[in-house]
Amino acid sequence: MNGKITVKIIALSIWGLLLFSPFLFQDVRQIEVAARIAVFIVLVASYDLLIGYTGIVSFAHTMFFGFGAYGVAIAMKQGDSTWGYWMVGVLAGVLVSAIVAVLIGLLSLRVKAIFFAMITLAAASVALVLASQLSSFTGGEDGITYSVQSIFKPATKLLTDDEGKVLRIMDVRMNGKIAAYYFVFISCAVLFWAMLRIVASPLGTVLQAIRENEARAEGIGYRVVAYRTAVFVIAATAAALAGAVYATWLKYTGPDTTLSFAIMIDILLMVVIGGMGTMWGAVIGATLMVMAQYYLRDLMEVAANATEALPLLPDLLSPDRWLLWLGIIFILLVYFFPAGIAGTIIQRRAVK
Amino acid sequence: MGMLDRFGGVFWLPVILAIIAFVLIGAPSSWLTLTVAGLSMGLMIFLMASGLSLVFGLMDVLNFGHSAFVSFGAFVAASVLAYFGGWLGSDSILLNSLALVFAIAAAVVFGAALGWFFERVIVKPVYSDHLRQILITMGALIVAEQLILATWGGSPVNVPRPHFLEGAIIVGNSSLEVYRLFAFCLGALVYGGLFVLLNRTRMGLLIRAGVENREMVEALGFKIDRLFIGVFMLGSALAAMGGAMWAGYETIITPALGAEMMVIVFIVVIIGGLGSIQGTLLGAIVVALMQNYVGFLAPKLALASNMILMMVILLWRPYGLAPAVKIK
Amino acid sequence: MSLLSIQNMDVSIGQYSVLHGVTFDVPEGGVFVLLGRNGAGKTTTLRAIMGLWQPSPGSVSFRGEQIAGMHTSDIAKKGIAFVPENMGIFGGLTVAENMVLATANGKFDQTRLKRVYELFPALEQFWDKQAWSLSGGQKQMLAVARAIIEPRDLILIDEPTKGLAPSIIAAMGEAFREISAQTTILLVEQNFAFAKSLGRDMAVIDDGRVVHTGTMADFVADTELQNRLLSLSMEAG
Numbered sequence: 058m059n060g061k062i063t064v065k066i067i068a069l070s071i072w073g074l075l076l077f078s079p080f081l082f083q084d085v086r087q088i089e090v091a092a093r094i095a096v097f098i099v100l101v102a103s104y105d106l107l108i109g110y111t112g113i114v115s116f117a118h119t120m121f122f123g124f125g126a127y128g129v130a131i132a133m134k135q136g137d138s139t140w141g142y143w144m145v146g147v148l149a150g151v152l153v154s155a156i157v158a159v160l161i162g163l164l165s166l167r168v169k170a171i172f173f174a175m176i177t178l179a180a181a182s183v184a185l186v187l188a189s190q191l192s193s194f195t196g197g198e199d200g201i202t203y204s205v206q207s208i209f210k211p212a213t214k215l216l217t218d219d220e221g222k223v224l225r226i227m228d229v230r231m232n233g234k235i236a237a238y239y240f241v242f243i244s245c246a247v248l249f250w251a252m253l254r255i256v257a258s259p260l261g262t263v264l265q266a267i268r269e270n271e272a273r274a275e276g277i278g279y280r281v282v283a284y285r286t287a288v289f290v291i292a293a294t295a296a297a298l299a300g301a302v303y304a305t306w307l308k309y310t311g312p313d314t315t316l317s318f319a320i321m322i323d324i325l326l327m328v329v330i331g332g333m334g335t336m337w338g339a340v341i342g343a344t345l346m347v348m349a350q351y352y353l354r355d356l357m358e359v360a361a362n363a364t365e366a367l368p369l370l371p372d373l374l375s376p377d378r379w380l381l382w383l384g385i386i387f388i389l390l391v392y393f394f395p396a397g398i399a400g401t402i403i404q405r406r407a408v409k
Numbered sequence: 410m411g412m413l414d415r416f417g418g419v420f421w422l423p424v425i426l427a428i429i430a431f432v433l434i435g436a437p438s439s440w441l442t443l444t445v446a447g448l449s450m451g452l453m454i455f456l457m458a459s460g461l462s463l464v465f466g467l468m469d470v471l472n473f474g475h476s477a478f479v480s481f482g483a484f485v486a487a488s489v490l491a492y493f494g495g496w497l498g499s500d501s502i503l504l505n506s507l508a509l510v511f512a513i514a515a516a517v518v519f520g521a522a523l524g525w526f527f528e529r530v531i532v533k534p535v536y537s538d539h540l541r542q543i544l545i546t547m548g549a550l551i552v553a554e555q556l557i558l559a560t561w562g563g564s565p566v567n568v569p570r571p572h573f574l575e576g577a578i579i580v581g582n583s584s585l586e587v588y589r590l591f592a593f594c595l596g597a598l599v600y601g602g603l604f605v606l607l608n609r610t611r612m613g614l615l616i617r618a619g620v621e622n623r624e625m626v627e628a629l630g631f632k633i634d635r636l637f638i639g640v641f642m643l644g645s646a647l648a649a650m651g652g653a654m655w656a657g658y659e660t661i662i663t664p665a666l667g668a669e670m671m672v673i674v675f676i677v678v679i680i681g682g683l684g685s686i687q688g689t690l691l692g693a694i695v696v697a698l699m700q701n702y703v704g705f706l707a708p709k710l711a712l713a714s715n716m717i718l719m720m721v722i723l724l725w726r727p728y729g730l731a732p733a734v735k736i737k
Numbered sequence: 738m739s740l741l742s743i744q745n746m747d748v749s750i751g752q753y754s755v756l757h758g759v760t761f762d763v764p765e766g767g768v769f770v771l772l773g774r775n776g777a778g779k780t781t782t783l784r785a786i787m788g789l790w791q792p793s794p795g796s797v798s799f800r801g802e803q804i805a806g807m808h809t810s811d812i813a814k815k816g817i818a819f820v821p822e823n824m825g826i827f828g829g830l831t832v833a834e835n836m837v838l839a840t841a842n843g844k845f846d847q848t849r850l851k852r853v854y855e856l857f858p859a860l861e862q863f864w865d866k867q868a869w870s871l872s873g874g875q876k877q878m879l880a881v882a883r884a885i886i887e888p889r890d891l892i893l894i895d896e897p898t899k900g901l902a903p904s905i906i907a908a909m910g911e912a913f914r915e916i917s918a919q920t921t922i923l924l925v926e927q928n929f930a931f932a933k934s935l936g937r938d939m940a941v942i943d944d945g946r947v948v949h950t951g952t953m954a955d956f957v958a959d960t961e962l963q964n965r966l967l968s969l970s971m972e973a974g
Contacts, residue, residue, distance in 0.1 A: 176679065182672040
């Protein structure tokens with residue numbers, strides 16, 4: 058079987074599981090995991106657009122994610138929880154992201170890739186500091202809690218049975234939580250599909266030409282800076298939209314859920330684990346990492362308790378140290394499987 | 410531009426900054442305190458940034474894990490100082506200084522050793538691949554930070570200062586902290602040493618030539634890899650030294666120190682231009698002065714001001730204020 | 738035995754195959770000229786000899802010893818000097834510092850230094866100036882001077898006349914003639930008039946292959962061959 062098809066089947070099965078997850082895994086935590094996976098697929102895929110398809114390394118992706126989330130959060134908090142304010146918030150977040158992306162892009166995409174990485178890192182940390190300092194606006198370190206559109210409230214009855222109680226289908230209550238989940242699912246699926254289209258379009262081809270050989274692409278007549286800036290803006294917009302969706306789901310936005318450096322590292326890990334430059338890899342990477350975040354810690358807790366009597370080991374196996382292990386795994390992956398899971402599957406199959 | 414360059418050019422920037430700040434601040438005594446603080450901070454940041462700049466210049470390697478050396482330097486020095494706590498409290502300047510020397514030496518040796526490990530294990534396999542380089546050094550940074558957390562714990566660590574560096578001297582109406590003056594002097598001394606190394610020795614000549622054109626240095630019969638590991642270790646040791654001094658400056662350190670300094674160090678090398686220690690010194694002093702002045706005038710804008718400064722300078726000079734000459 | 742022997746050398750840069758089975762021999766003494774149009778693979782050939790691109794295994798021997806696959810610095814130590822197309826001058830260093838780096842142990846052999854001064858008086862005059870401040874011709878002189886300050890067996894020179902004024906080109910030719918009395922020169926050149934005046938043996942590269950080898954005298958005599966191989970690209974001399 059063709060490797061590409063294998064990867065697609067895996068990714069589509071994950072989407073399938075996400076589609077039915079409220080029915081398959083009926084507890085609160087699983088649905089949180091599923092929603093987070095969906096949002097991070099979009100976030101990681103949009104990052105893959107940068108790193109995998111154009112070779113741009115940006116550390117500002119969480120900043121755009123944050124712009125989108127804070128846009129919704131601030132609009133809902135300052136205004137009220139209607140679709141109107143929601144739209145305003147989304148538009149504001151997307152607009153700010155696009156403008157900042159254009160500015161950074163024009164300023165620095167013409168310099169070396171490595172400069173760009175540093176500049177975006179600096180920009181992202183400034184955004185993080187600003188978010189915690191402008192507390193009257195952003196809620197500071199505590200973030201903002203707000204209510205969302207009434208249709209997404211758990212008390213809302215989506216469907217009712219004959220007695221006027223909330224209808225259960227396969228034992229799942231058709232309430233606002235389900236509406237919110239499917240809102241997240243559909244938004245993310247549409248965004249992911251849109252990015253697949255972009256990659257398959259002529260723009261995607263040009264981008265890959267630039268990544269392969271910048272001087273040559275320039276020679277052929279492509280305006281490299283313009284294309285790179287365009288991709289940077291598209292990726293930023295997608296990240297902002299993912300942020301807006303996530304903010305709607307969480308009903309809370311703070312530095313830790315959107316802007317923090319830890320999330321940037323998560324995204325990097327996901328894109329590398331999944332496979333850069335494949336798009337479908339984002340699905341695999343995001344799923345594995347989010348699962349690991351929720352469940353690996355439990356596992357490490359067990360391991361730490363089991364090794365309690367030994368020196369040092371419990372310290373290293375403590376759930377707080379899980380990033381240590383992820384970091385090591387990450388380094389090994391970049392050494393030995395730079396193509397990630399999806400890329401490796403595609404290559405292996407191609408060789409045979 | 411020609412006129413500007415002839416009279417020292419961009420190297421007047423800190424002076425211009427100081428004059429503007431003098432006018433805005435109004436009170437000469439506060440201005441003096443802030444300027445001294447800025448200069449001493451600038452030299453400490455210079456120590457942290459110089460290695461990054463040289464390593465990049467020589468091999469096109471940008472080590473995102475560089476701030477790990479700073480963190481390790483700070484924590485190793487803090488531990489050594491704590492171990493010699495008795496000596497620090499004593500009135501004997503000799504014992505005081507010995508403890509300090511041990512602490513800084515430990516940080517430097519640790520930094521150099523870690524640098525060796527980093528270069529051999531982390532960076533060498535991905536010399537020519539920028540993307541993987543960024544990813545791997547980033548991964549190494551995560552691991553390093555976690556190791557610091559595992560070793561020293563997450564809570565803030567107190568850093569005892571030697572007795573003779575406590576307190577302040579009063580000049581006019583301004584009080585100048587002794588530790589800051591010490592940091593300034595030590596930093597200036599190291600800069601002087603680096604300057605002599607780069608300009609008066611054959612190895613320095615090779616480093617400068619290698620920064621400009623690596624291939625040609627090899628075509629003249631030198632192995633640049635060997636030179637590079639030396640420079641890498643030197644840079645790591647200097648970063649650790651900067652971290653050690655920074656620990657004494659802050660007196661309380663947390664594992665977040667590395668990440669905080671990384672942003673400043675990056676802004677410094679971008680502003681200064683990669684590959685030259687003069688540029689790095691200039692960038693460090695400009696950034697530190699800015700940080701102190703703006704921190705006084707509009708505290709909330711301190712970090713953002715440096716970001717804006719960076720943007721403006723990049724618009725003016727896309728490769729920074731004083732980068733090394735690159736003929737390629 | 739020839740000094741340098743290239744046998745079936747293939748070179749790929751990234752995914753592009755640039756040279757295909759390049760074969761020629763450079764005999765000891767005099768100037769060997771490599772001709773060919775832009776992008777034919779002349780510069781790549783020189784860089785591959787120097788180890789700056791990877792030549793196919795076993796394809797380059799120098800004084801009978803295989804040097805393909807050696808590190809550039811080791812190839813240099815065998816006695817091969819390189820004057821690249823961009824001259825490879827260290828602009829931030831002074832002329833003196835540039836020259837010191839080209840010596841084996843940091844010390845000048847006074848006779849050789851005197852000879853450099855005689856060939857290129859400008860270098861003595863600007864000895865302590867930063868190299869970026871030199872004119873194009875002076876930079877080229879410095880690049881050649883670096884190649885002869887230590888005894889070498891072979892100097893690879895890539896398009897030394899590019900962008901230089903005619904009077905400087907003439908002086909450069911004079912210098913090359915003198916140098917080639919002691920040291921073999923492998924010269925890549927687009928300027929046929931210049932190449933003709935210096936070359937003893939020659940080869941023409943086209944599209945990554947050697948399409949002609951022979952003596953310069955024969956080549957100059959055969960105008961039909963010249964036209965066929967060079968007319969598309971070179972100003973006839």
